[in-house]
Amino acid sequence: xxxxxxxxxxxxxxxxxxxxxxxxxxxxxxxxxxxxxxxxxxxxxxxxxxxxxxxxxxxxxxxxxxxxxxxxxxxxxxxxxxxxxxxxxxxxxxxxxxxxxxxxxxxxxxxxxxxxxxxxxxxxxxxxxxxxxxxxxxxxxxxxxxxxxxxxxxxxxxxxxxxxxxxxxxxxxxxxxxxxxxxxxxxxxxxxxxxxxxxxxxxxxxxxxxxxxxxxxxxxxxxxxxxxxxxxxxxxxxxxxxxxxxxxxxxxxxxxxxxxxxxxxxxxxxxxxxxxxxxxxxxxxxxxxxxxxxxxxxxxxxxxxxxxxxxxxxxxxxxxxxxxxxxxxxxxxxxxx
Amino acid sequence: xxxxxxxxxxxxxxxxxxxxxxxxxxxxxxxxxxxxxxxxxxxxxxxxxxxxxxxxxxxxxxxxxxxxxxxxxxxxxxxxxxxxxxxxxxxxxxxxxxxxxxxxxxxxxxxxxxxxxxxxxxxxxxxxxxxxxxxxxxxxxxxxxxxxxxxxxxxxxxxxxxxxxxxxxxxxxxxxxxxxxxxxxxxxxxxxxxxxxxxxxxxxxxxxxxxxxxxxxxxxx
Numbered sequence: 001x002x003x004x005x006x007x008x009x010x011x012x013x014x015x016x017x018x019x020x021x022x023x024x025x026x027x028x029x030x031x032x033x034x035x036x037x038x039x040x041x042x043x044x045x046x047x048x049x050x051x052x053x054x055x056x057x058x059x060x061x062x063x064x065x066x067x068x069x070x071x072x073x074x075x076x077x078x079x080x081x082x083x084x085x086x087x088x089x090x091x092x093x094x095x096x097x098x099x100x101x102x103x104x105x106x107x108x109x110x111x112x113x114x115x116x117x118x119x120x121x122x123x124x125x126x127x128x129x130x131x132x133x134x135x136x137x138x139x140x141x142x143x144x145x146x147x148x149x150x151x152x153x154x155x156x157x158x159x160x161x162x163x164x165x166x167x168x169x170x171x172x173x174x175x176x177x178x179x180x181x182x183x184x185x186x187x188x189x190x191x192x193x194x195x196x197x198x199x200x201x202x203x204x205x206x207x208x209x210x211x212x213x214x215x216x217x218x219x220x221x222x223x224x225x226x227x228x229x230x231x232x233x234x235x236x237x238x239x240x241x242x243x244x245x246x247x248x249x250x251x252x253x254x255x256x257x258x259x260x261x262x263x264x265x266x267x268x269x270x271x272x273x274x275x276x277x278x279x280x281x282x283x284x285x286x287x288x289x290x291x292x293x294x295x296x297x298x299x300x301x302x303x304x305x306x307x308x309x310x311x312x313x314x315x316x317x318x319x320x321x322x323x324x325x326x327x328x329x330x331x332x333x334x335x336x337x
Numbered sequence: 338x339x340x341x342x343x344x345x346x347x348x349x350x351x352x353x354x355x356x357x358x359x360x361x362x363x364x365x366x367x368x369x370x371x372x373x374x375x376x377x378x379x380x381x382x383x384x385x386x387x388x389x390x391x392x393x394x395x396x397x398x399x400x401x402x403x404x405x406x407x408x409x410x411x412x413x414x415x416x417x418x419x420x421x422x423x424x425x426x427x428x429x430x431x432x433x434x435x436x437x438x439x440x441x442x443x444x445x446x447x448x449x450x451x452x453x454x455x456x457x458x459x460x461x462x463x464x465x466x467x468x469x470x471x472x473x474x475x476x477x478x479x480x481x482x483x484x485x486x487x488x489x490x491x492x493x494x495x496x497x498x499x500x501x502x503x504x505x506x507x508x509x510x511x512x513x514x515x516x517x518x519x520x521x522x523x524x525x526x527x528x529x530x531x532x533x534x535x536x537x538x539x540x541x542x543x544x545x546x547x548x549x550x551x552x553x554x555x556x557x558x
Contacts, residue, residue: 129391132417133347136439140353143442144360159439166419179421190518194444197515207520221421 006057017049056089063087078103121169128166135159149198156199160232164294167225171301178219178306185212185249185258188220192228199235206244214249216256216326222302227260229295230322234262237320256326267314275312276300339384339453340364344374344400345415346393354387361446362503371395375403383410385453388432390416390423398423398430405431411456413448415440443512450499465498468540479540489525490533492517497546497556506553530554 007014021042028038070083081099135155142151170177189212193200200207216223234245246261267275271282279293303310309325341363345351351367358365366381368374371393378386386404390397401412414427417438424435433452436445463470469478475491477484486494496513497505507526514521521529534546547555 129417132438133350136417137347137350137353139439140350140357140442144353144356155439163419177420177422179425181421181425186518190516193518193520194441194512194515197512200520201511201523204522206522209518209520219421221419221424 003057006061010053021045059087059089060092063089063092078106121173124165124169128162131162132159135162149202153199153202156195160228163225163228164292164298167222167302168294168298170222171298171305178222180217180219180306182215183218183220183223185214185216188224188227189247191224192231195228196231196235200245203235203238203243205235205238208244208246210246210248212247212249212258214251214256216258217329218306218308218326222306226299226302226324227258229299230260233295234260234264234320237264237266238262239264254328256328258324258326260322260324262320263318264320266316266318266320267312268316272312272314338362338364340366340382341449342378342381342383342386343367344371344378344386344392344397345389346371346391347389357442357446358449362500363449374400378404378410379407384456385411385413385449387413387415387449390414390418390427398427401427401430401432411452413452441512443509444516447513447516463495463498465501466542468542470494470498477536477540482540484536484539486533486536487529488517489514489519489521489529490536492519493526493529494533497554501556502558504549504553504555509553 024045025038025042028041067080067084071077071080074080074083081096081103084096087093087096135158138155139152141147142155186209189209193207193209196207231245238245242263244263247259248261249256249258267282271280274280275282276296276299277293278297280297281293300310303324307327310322311325312320312322314320341358343351343354343358343365345354345367348367348369355365355367368377370377374392374395388397388401392400397414397416401414404410404412409431411433412431413434413436414424414432415436415438416423419437427435433455434448436448463472467479471478472491472495475486475488477486477494492514493510496510500509507523511521511523511526514526530546537543537545545557547557549555
């Protein structure tokens with residue numbers, strides 16, 4: 001609020017004062033009051049008016065300017081109430097009290113939704129764990145009855161979708177339910193290899209792993225899910241002939257790179273920037289591969305939470321290369337010593 | 338025959354698990370009453386316990402701690418909770434391994450074997466007829482000669498040897514190879530087995546590995 005704005009806001013008040021003054025002057029003239037008396041009255045009138053204006057101006061300007069700068073600087077604008085000093089004029093008091101009430105009711109509402117979404121999340125997690133029991137039982141039954149691998153494959157798909165929703169819920173959740181510790185990449189890759197062994201063999205995709213005997217700081221379960229989603233895509237979009245997936249880790253000065261390379265159908269250049277978008281499935285004949293477009297979206301969210309980096313390079317019909325970067329943490333090394 | 342206790346409240350799952358273990362030549366028992374489970378486990382002489390984390394009325398992790406106070410029977414925790422924190426907790430409470438549902442049955446068997454082997458500490462030298470198997474060096478030794486096996490051939494031979502007299506499926510051998518970080522394909526497996534055969538032949542052990550069509554292989558005793 002500056003002076004101009006203040007005057008503009010009080011223009012009606014000023015006009016009324018001027019008109020009042022004119023009327024008073026006219027009356028004084030009509031009653032033939034002496035000029036010195038008229039001047040004295042006018043002076044007093046104007047002085048009192050001016051003083052009133054100045055006092056109100058400074059009262060308000062300090063409050064509103066403070067209000068505006070604080071509002072601008074705040075990340076969470078609704079926290080403004082907590083930062084204000086109690087104003088000493090009525091409008092200001094009404095304003096701060098109202099804001100306080102509004103905030104309170106908004107926070108109550110937010111807590112209500114928070115609670116609902118927490119309950120939902122808890123239920124989904126519980127539900128997934130329940131569903132995993134019949135999936136396990138079915139897996140064992142198929143194995144014991146020596147059934148066709150095809151049935152098992154469908155079960156694996158089902159399990160993969162269950163994992164997706166589980167990690168979606170986890171990635172949406174604000175609270176930290178992962179645990180960072182040193183993990184050998186070879187162990188994670190080994191689990192993923194065993195998980196995908198049947199489909200890799202059936203589709204005759206060669207699985208080539210080298211130099212992954214490196215420790216990184218991560219949550220092994222989350223990382224396993226992440227890499228599994230990438231491998232799942234590599235398998236889904238592999239070519240019929242001479243398909244392979246190569247996995248390679250490399251230790252640099254400040255970070256460790258894990259590269260997952262496949263010679264599959266690749267991603268179109270125009271689709272590349274959007275592969276991490278929610279429900280984006282792209283063109284490239286990927287539409288009929290029953291993809292939800294959620295896999296990489298969840299991957300990206302988890303990667304961000306863990307503090308790793310991911311990027312994808314691809315050339316259509318030639319290759320896809322996914323690189324995950326783990327930052328080396330010197331603090332950890334110090335602590336370990 | 339190693340005796341394995343299945344502590345799992347989902348009865349159909351427990352029964353399938355029992356069948357799986359029995360098919361693999363292990364002795365397995367299930368439990369239906371969980372109120373006295375601790376006493377039951379104390380009373381029995383098990384070689385390994387498969388312990389579910391979500392049990393009625395009690396938590397598998399608590400049970401694990403209680404068992405550990407009394408005995409050190411190997412315990413593999415089995416859970417549908419795929420969570421790093423739970424795993425770290427279980428291991429710190431003294432579990433020997435941690436497996437999440439749904440598990441691949443062959444992998445479960447391999448992990449059980451691994452834990453059993455660790456606990457029984459059977460460092461006996463492996464012998465087959467007149468030959469001595471030295472896995473660390475990757476060689477087969479007889480009085481007259483010595484033959485070098487590749488890493489893959491050794492993994493296959495050891496698996497056949499440990500399961501000799503029983504039909505072993507290609508999938509089992511393949512799983513064992515992949516479990517040892519050797520991600521070979523079907524053709525390579527066939528090649529490896531035929532090379533292993535000819536190497537055994539050099540040791541005067543002809544036709545010991547028999548192919549059972551559509552079933553797998555059997556190493557004769």
